[in-house]
Amino acid sequence: MNVPGVGLICHVLLLETDDGLALVDTGYGARDCLDPARLGPVRHFLRPALLPTETAQYQIEQLGYRASDVRHIVLTHCDFDHIGGIADFPDADIHVTAAEARGAIHAPSIRERVRYRRTQWAHGPKLVEHGPGGESWRGFVAAKPLDAIGDGVVLVPMPGHTRGHAAVAVDAGHRWVLHCGDAFDHLGTLDRRHRVPFFVQAQQDLLSFNRKQMYDNQARIVELHQRRDPDLLIVCAHDRTLYGLARDTA
Template identity: 60%
Template sequence: MKVHHVNCGSMRPWGAGSLVCHVLLVEADNGLVLVDTGFGTQDCMRPARFGPFRRYFFRPSFDVAESAVRQVEALGFHRTDVRHIITTHFDADHIGGLADFPDAQVHVTAAEVEQAMRSPALPDRIRYRAEQWAHGPHLVEYDITGEAWRGFAAARELTAIGPGFVFISLPGHTRGHACVAVDAGDRWILHAGDAFFQSGTLDENPRVPALTAFERAVAENRKQVMDNHSRLVELHRRNEPDLMIVCSHDPTLYEQARASL
């Protein structure tokens, strides 16, 4: 499968330099598959959809040319060619583009749906933006209790999409957060979502204090986040030639992934 690395949302948060919304666009046998969407065209037209706190802290560019649907079209495809969207979690900067692909199946953990859509808790009502799913997406929910994958305890192959897609449970940032592994042929790409925020985490030397503080502040479970860091550091240390680890917002890992194509 051919994998495109696309930035679907440039941001310049206070004290943290530049960030990206790293999205995978996969040319699979039965259509296109997105891993997350970044910001969508509706976010660009109505930035309030992102929420006031995150908007003024992260300072997104809201450039419609960066939206997943525009980048899909720039590659010569149509939005209806996107058959599946796999979401790491339901924070607004990861699912803002869902409405641009209303016919796609949206794959998500059941725990994430429960927290984002059904939880009455005030912190959840503040964190998640119901506008992002007001169009009524076609959700496919998963309880990930399958076999281990490269040291991760619970993984599940997404056979409904096709071979080469694995959902890996990694809660902590949110209750239902997951990573997504994609078989790119010569290697696997592990999209860790917000399981970590900056490349220095893998070297056990995070370099941006503002991001470290924000990661802790928004964690659903800080202990799980730290445990996830340890697992990812261990995997990174093994330096397996057939595995690339990326996350959602680190620009260095994003540029390295693009340069490796």
């Protein structure tokens, strides 16, 4: 996404499980590429590339799989740059917190009606909603192991950016990967030696559903980062530098 002063990506995770493939978020989808108007007027500011070769569906097929091999999709939240591809995987179960489903689909506030793009789930996806409660995961309460997907996939609620935003922790064998979605947006949140660009900071504050919750969760993420645990890799959805570090140390 070619926003003024900074280039952002839409980082998703592809997981191989005993029950087929699973995705954490989807980024923009094939239908978004064909019909950018689905994204609304904000697309003129974010200026997403919308290249079919960058969609999750295309890249999965390049690995030799079929779209139907994706059995589960876990959403960090329902902003259009995270769920545009769910229509490319119509047979997948879509896992989301119940709070996010309420804010995006069932009973959105006026502010949420403006935020979300209902056309992206007009195909009738199969929602699996996860309510409050759960167990502690590295200091975050109410985390839910997603046993339907497989061992070592945990939904970690981190509300603030949206009503029901969540991170997703994945046990990759040699370490855990914590995909924080939009709980933070830039490496500078974790490491003060890097400056968070003005636009990134401004849009983070502007879009937050509950700013206090967002910053409380960021403080916990920073604490995890400062421990330098070798068995934990923290990434977010949009930072290009963090994505590179994740790729280089995979």
